[in-house]
Amino acid sequence: MKQEKILVTRPSMPAFDEYMKEVRDIWNSRWLTNMGEKHRELQASLRKYFDVDGVELFTNGHMALELSLQAMNLQGEVITTPFTFASTTHAIVRNGLTPVFCDIDPTDFTIDVTKLERLITDRTTAIMPVHVYGNVCNVEEIDRIAKKYGLKVIYDAAHAFGVRYKNKNIAAFGDVSCFSFHATKVFHTIEGGAACFRDPELGAELYRLKNFGIRGPECVDGVGANAKMNEFCAAMGICNLRHIDDALAKRKAVAERYRENLSDVDGLQLNPVQKDVTPNYAYFPILINENRFGTSRNEVFDALAQAGIGARKYFYPLTNTFDCFHGKFDVNATPTALHISKRVLTLPLYEELALKDLDRICKIVLECRR
Numbered sequence: 001m002k003q004e005k006i007l008v009t010r011p012s013m014p015a016f017d018e019y020m021k022e023v024r025d026i027w028n029s030r031w032l033t034n035m036g037e038k039h040r041e042l043q044a045s046l047r048k049y050f051d052v053d054g055v056e057l058f059t060n061g062h063m064a065l066e067l068s069l070q071a072m073n074l075q076g077e078v079i080t081t082p083f084t085f086a087s088t089t090h091a092i093v094r095n096g097l098t099p100v101f102c103d104i105d106p107t108d109f110t111i112d113v114t115k116l117e118r119l120i121t122d123r124t125t126a127i128m129p130v131h132v133y134g135n136v137c138n139v140e141e142i143d144r145i146a147k148k149y150g151l152k153v154i155y156d157a158a159h160a161f162g163v164r165y166k167n168k169n170i171a172a173f174g175d176v177s178c179f180s181f182h183a184t185k186v187f188h189t190i191e192g193g194a195a196c197f198r199d200p201e202l203g204a205e206l207y208r209l210k211n212f213g214i215r216g217p218e219c220v221d222g223v224g225a226n227a228k229m230n231e232f233c234a235a236m237g238i239c240n241l242r243h244i245d246d247a248l249a250k251r252k253a254v255a256e257r258y259r260e261n262l263s264d265v266d267g268l269q270l271n272p273v274q275k276d277v278t279p280n281y282a283y284f285p286i287l288i289n290e291n292r293f294g295t296s297r298n299e300v301f302d303a304l305a306q307a308g309i310g311a312r313k314y315f316y317p318l319t320n321t322f323d324c325f326h327g328k329f330d331v332n333a334t335p336t337a338l339h340i341s342k343r344v345l346t347l348p349l350y351e352e353l354a355l356k357d358l359d360r361i362c363k364i365v366l367e368c369r370r
């Protein structure tokens with residue numbers, strides 16, 4: 001029997017009729033974009049969910065990051081990590097800023113705060129850490145360092161929707177926390193993103209920059225972009241947000257089954273359970289130590305692919321080795337990130353992943369052992 005392909009992720013969907021009910025309102029209003037009713041409703045609901053002072057919605061997570069940097073009017077160098085999606089590094093470079101790559105922690109893969117301070121120069125203006133896989137960065141230490149040197153902190157929280165740290169939503173940390181609402185993320189608006197902030201002036205600047213830099217009908221005083229979330233995307237967000245607790249509970253069940261199957265396997269390192277953190281089970285990365293497991297990450301990836309299972313080498317290659325940056329950065333400056341990027345494999349994880357499929361995935365992984 002031919003097995004259906006299993007991809008690394010599968011978007012969460014509301015009931016068709018639930019979405020259509022929202023779409024009906026849009027049809028009736030003839031207001032399709034430019035901060036309409038659905039946009040305002042989603043913004044208000046998310047402000048409550050995140051429990052932050054301000055939320056600005058965007059076409060995607062990348063524009064939230066890119067325009068947050070622009071809104072802060074930064075110059076010089078921004079310290080970040082290369083173990084992330086292209087977007088993080090590109091947001092820095094597209095602002096004319098220089099990324100300075102800090103190595104990552106070998107267990108949770110977030111920025112290694114013990115190596116951060118020595119990278120600060122008189123040109124450093126900000127830190128852009130990533131809550132990678134939804135793992136929480138060392139927010140206290142980052143905050144201490146930022147205050148000591150007068151640096152801005154922009155979190156790439158694209159993976160961290162729904163994560164809580166010490167009973168606070170992850171959106172509350174840094175000067176800005178940026179989320180992606182892409183179809184593949186824990187919470188989505190088809191395409192979309194948001195920036196969460198405290199400073200209302202920064203919020204006004206983000207609003208202006210996502211709308212071409214227009215301040216008033218006869219005043220354009222900023223070189224903005226077009227990054228407004230449209231009403232159909234906002235409507236999808238309104239529906240998905242109603243079901244977010246259920247979505248997180250289903251993900252938790254899937255992640256726990258993976259843990260049952262793959263814990264205590266010699267040569268496999270699982271994502272850590274972090275102290276004081278309520279996770280969102282966004283991804284299930286495994287680290288494969290070839291010496292002990294007997295098989296390389298690439299061989300396990302190939303074995304899964306042969307069986308129609310799409311695991312992903314997230315995050316490989318590191319952003320500081322991208323072709324577009326050829327010769328610009330020294331990958332040996334981030335040896336832990338390099339080591340991990342060659343050994344990590346992200347297994348399929350989504351709400352509706354059937355446990356029998358999950359067990360089959362684990363069986364294939366374990367059969368690779370030599």
Ligand SMILES: *Cc1c(COP(=O)(O)O)cnc(C)c1O
Pocket residue numbers: 060061062063084085087088130156158159179180181182191192193
């Ligand atoms: C998805 C993602 C982004 C970009 O989000 P988009 O909504 O796709 O633009 C940025 N950073 C990380 C770490 C991501 O995973």
